[in-house]
Amino acid sequence: MDLSDLAQANFDAQPYWDATAKGEFVVARCTTCGEAHHYPRAVCPFCRAETVTFEPASGKGEIYSLAITRMPDKPLRVVAYVTLAEGPTMMTKIIDAPDDVAIGDPVRVDFQTHPEGLTVPVFRLDRN
Amino acid sequence: MSAAYIMGAYEHPTRKAEGISVAQLHMQSAAGALADAGLSFDDVDGYFCAGDAPGLGPMSMLEYMNLDVHHFDSTDSGGSAYLVHVAHAAQAIASGKCNVALITLAGRPRAAGMKSAKMPPAPTPDTPFEAPYSPSVVEMYGMVAARHMHEFGTTREQLAWIKVAASHHAQHNEHAMLRKVVTVEDVVNSPLVSAPLHRLDCCVVSDGGGALVMTSESVAKSLARPLVKLRGAGEAVGHANGGRVDLTTSAANVSGPRAFAEAGITPGDIKYASIYDSFTITVLVALEDLGFCEKGKGGAFVADGNLISGQGKLPFNTDGGGLCNNHPSNRGGMTKVIEAVRQLRGEAHPAVQVQNCDLALAHGTGGSLATRHGSATVILERL
Ligand SMILES: [Zn+2]
Numbered sequence: 001m002d003l004s005d006l007a008q009a010n011f012d013a014q015p016y017w018d019a020t021a022k023g024e025f026v027v028a029r030c031t032t033c034g035e036a037h038h039y040p041r042a043v044c045p046f047c048r049a050e051t052v053t054f055e056p057a058s059g060k061g062e063i064y065s066l067a068i069t070r071m072p073d074k075p076l077r078v079v080a081y082v083t084l085a086e087g088p089t090m091m092t093k094i095i096d097a098p099d100d101v102a103i104g105d106p107v108r109v110d111f112q113t114h115p116e117g118l119t120v121p122v123f124r125l126d127r128n
Numbered sequence: 129m130s131a132a133y134i135m136g137a138y139e140h141p142t143r144k145a146e147g148i149s150v151a152q153l154h155m156q157s158a159a160g161a162l163a164d165a166g167l168s169f170d171d172v173d174g175y176f177c178a179g180d181a182p183g184l185g186p187m188s189m190l191e192y193m194n195l196d197v198h199h200f201d202s203t204d205s206g207g208s209a210y211l212v213h214v215a216h217a218a219q220a221i222a223s224g225k226c227n228v229a230l231i232t233l234a235g236r237p238r239a240a241g242m243k244s245a246k247m248p249p250a251p252t253p254d255t256p257f258e259a260p261y262s263p264s265v266v267e268m269y270g271m272v273a274a275r276h277m278h279e280f281g282t283t284r285e286q287l288a289w290i291k292v293a294a295s296h297h298a299q300h301n302e303h304a305m306l307r308k309v310v311t312v313e314d315v316v317n318s319p320l321v322s323a324p325l326h327r328l329d330c331c332v333v334s335d336g337g338g339a340l341v342m343t344s345e346s347v348a349k350s351l352a353r354p355l356v357k358l359r360g361a362g363e364a365v366g367h368a369n370g371g372r373v374d375l376t377t378s379a380a381n382v383s384g385p386r387a388f389a390e391a392g393i394t395p396g397d398i399k400y401a402s403i404y405d406s407f408t409i410t411v412l413v414a415l416e417d418l419g420f421c422e423k424g425k426g427g428a429f430v431a432d433g434n435l436i437s438g439q440g441k442l443p444f445n446t447d448g449g450g451l452c453n454n455h456p457s458n459r460g461g462m463t464k465v466i467e468a469v470r471q472l473r474g475e476a477h478p479a480v481q482v483q484n485c486d487l488a489l490a491h492g493t494g495g496s497l498a499t500r501h502g503s504a505t506v507i508l509e510r511l
Binding site: 001002006007012013017035036038039041045046065067069081083087088089091092093104118120 | 249251252255257261264268270278320323368369372373375499
């Protein structure tokens with residue numbers, strides 16, 4: 001099962017993947033309790049209502065934590081958790097990161113298409 | 129509730145299982161624990177195993193060992209599963225479901241050529257939101273360490289003290305993979321794997337196994353071994369909570385207090401602690417959540433040899449732990465219980481044996497602290 005199959009098998013979040021495929025970023029929000037959540041699912045994890053909608057997100061956030069892997073002659077590999085302006089914190093990658101990338105850095109969303117077909121949100125620094 | 133006792137404990141001596149299958153390792157470990165207790169396979173009427181056992185739940189191993197049981201449980205919470213099994217076996221014994229419970233673990237990731245535990249792409253709802261970033265286990269625990277450093281000022285040197293203490297203990301263990309005593313400088317000067325974690329912040333990868341035999345009080349009192357009683361237990365799962373991620377707190381803050389409440393004691397009463405040590409940061413977070421020190425003060429607590437037997441206030445992982453001795457099948461929970469039993473029996477290496485060790489704690493952190501993890505705590509008493 002490749003990543004695209006996995007995303008399709010868990011079709012709760014299909015609108016999220018439909019958006020990323022178009023280069024758009026959405027967050028899941030419950031219209032009953034008003035809370036945003038991640039990862040997106042059909043049932044709100046906070047009030048358990050099946051009233052989850054997908055709304056356009058700002059694409060802005062801040063690095064909550066990160067792990068930096070340095071390999072010779074390769075760009076920094078940075079796996080991170082980013083806290084979105086809309087509230088939820090999500091696992092992601094920071095791309096084109098400078099050597100001093102750190103917790104608290106502001107970031108904005110970008111997209112990468114995985115070799116297995118799924119287009120996923122990644123983030124890059126947005127220090128200005 | 130009637131009591132349950134750990135009467136048999138056995139750690140397989142191998143660290144590289146060439147020519148021994150996983151099922152055979154399970155069975156050799158079982159035989160060792162049963163012999164330790166003074167029991168035989170025919171006495172076993174309850175069996176517990178987790179995902180390292182080949183086959184669906186307990187069935188393939190029951191067939192391989194040709195056992196006939198009337199109670200089984202294959203709860204899997206990663207490396208902490210065996211501590212959950214200790215608690216569940218005690219509950220089964222207390223309710224009369226079985227009298228002699230066997231718990232086994234085994235694996236051979238070294239001989240099989242697997243470098244470390246990788247996240248298999250399972251069709252779970254969370255996978256599409258994590259697997260595309262292919263986080264390694266070191267990266268995930270690195271994120272926990274980075275956040276702890278950011279929030280509380282924890283330093284790499286403080287984390288290093290955890291490895292230093294483990295190495296002080298491992299020098300006395302003839303089976304340990306890493307027996308060389310290391311310094312704080314050795315740890316922080318070892319190669320960075322994923323910043324902030326260095327190579328020596330990581331546990332070993334080893335083959336091997338282990339097993340426990342738990343019995344009812346009447347069986348326990350018929351045996352010649354010291355009585356090690358389960359006095360309290362707690363289990364809990366931690367996860368990303370719908371995106372309200374808190375990387376610096378683990379579910380040990382639930383499993384620990386529940387175990388202490390059931391035992392009717394406090395962290396200050398514990399003479400010896402086995403703390404799950406997949407990485408140095410795993411130990412630090414657990415010590416805080418279990419209540420051995422305040423949240424955020426773990427760095428100061430572990431520094432200056434406070435975890436070294438004979439020197440510090442809380443002797444930990446006196447077999448060398450996963451950091452230096454053994455982390456069979458990438459699951460360290462079984463060996464945590466086994467060393468706690470050795471300490472309570474007075475059978476640890478004399479150089480690391482805690483004097484008058486009557487109360488011990490063993491704690492496991494399975495899965496990944498950075499995503500989903502199962503915390504399990506047991507408090508054991510020598511009668
Ligand atoms: Zn809701």
